[in-house]
Amino acid sequence: MKRRIVGLYLVLAIIVASVVTFISYRYSSQMYIEEVENELKNEAMLIARIISDREKENISDALLKELSGIMTSGVQKSGFQETEHPQESKRITLIDRNGGVLADSYASSTEMENHSNRAEVIHALKNGTGVDIRKSETTGNDLLYVAYYSREPGWIVRISSSVEHINKIRDTILFYALIAVTAALALSSIIALKLSGYALK
Numbered sequence: 001m002k003r004r005i006v007g008l009y010l011v012l013a014i015i016v017a018s019v020v021t022f023i024s025y026r027y028s029s030q031m032y033i034e035e036v037e038n039e040l041k042n043e044a045m046l047i048a049r050i051i052s053d054r055e056k057e058n059i060s061d062a063l064l065k066e067l068s069g070i071m072t073s074g075v076q077k078s079g080f081q082e083t084e085h086p087q088e089s090k091r092i093t094l095i096d097r098n099g100g101v102l103a104d105s106y107a108s109s110t111e112m113e114n115h116s117n118r119a120e121v122i123h124a125l126k127n128g129t130g131v132d133i134r135k136s137e138t139t140g141n142d143l144l145y146v147a148y149y150s151r152e153p154g155w156i157v158r159i160s161s162s163v164e165h166i167n168k169i170r171d172t173i174l175f176y177a178l179i180a181v182t183a184a185l186a187l188s189s190i191i192a193l194k195l196s197g198y199a200l201k
Contacts, residue, residue: 010185010188010189013184013185013188014185017181017184017185018181021177021178021180021181024173024177025170025173025174025177028173029166029169029170029173032166032169032170033144033166036144036161036166037131037144037146040090040144040146040159040160040161041129041146041148043071043090043159044146044147044148044157044158044159045148045157047067047071047092047157047159048148048150048153048155048157050067051063051094051157052150052152052153056096056102056155059094059102059103060103061103061104061105061107061108061109063103064092064093064094064103064104064105065105065106067092067105068089068090068091068092068105068106071090071092071159072089072090089162090105090159090160090161091104091105091106091139091143091159091160091161092104092105092157092158092159093105093109093115093157093158093159093160094109094155094156094157094158095115095121095147095155095156095158096154096155096156097125097149097154097155097156098114098116099114099115099116099117099118099121100114100115101113101114101115102155106138106139107138112138115158118132118145118147119132119134119145120132120145120146120147120158121147121156121158123147124147124148124149124156124158125149125156128148128149129146129147129148129149130145130146130147130149131144131145131146131147132144132145133145133163136160141162141164142162142163142164143160143161143162143163144160144161144162144163144166145158145159145160146158146159146160147159
């Protein structure tokens with residue numbers, strides 16, 4: 001009888017703890033991804049504003065590489081507040097409305113293929129912004145892409161950042177969640193043993 005009570009209590013505790021851990025993990029991970037997406041979107045809008053008064057011929061790979069360095073270091077000039085960002089190097093790509101790459105901070109834009117079929121580009125042209133996570137054909141790494149369509153000059157500013165730091169955050173969340181579940185199960189076992197003892201008296 002005592003074993004049945006303890007066993008039932010532990011089964012219920014495991015089910016509840018598993019559900020809570022799963023929901024917490026998914027919710028916190030999604031919140032962090034959305035936070036990174038919003039940050040990249042704001043940076044894309046900022047870059048679009050910075051280069052809006054330039055002719056396409058005056059926007060080079062070197063210029064975007066310099067802006068990428070500024071964004072990565074978290075030092076934003078021209079009156080913007082200085083911030084610290086944990087992300088690795090951010091890649092900036094300038095794309096025309098037909099998908100042609102005008103400039104890129106990582107690779108030679110003249111050697112890059114048309115980007116009109118990229119999911120984030122398609123969504124940006126339709127909705128103003130677009131987001132996608134996939135493996136880069138240029139770098140071979142999994143990247144988070146955020147594209148912003150600036151209608152007046154008619155080009156798309158796309159920023160991509162490695163998802164490695166996102167995965168690390170997810171692993172950290174999962175690690176502490178498992179610790180919490182283990183502690184909860186240990187405490188539940190002690191409580192179950194005491195309650196079963198009282199029930200059998």
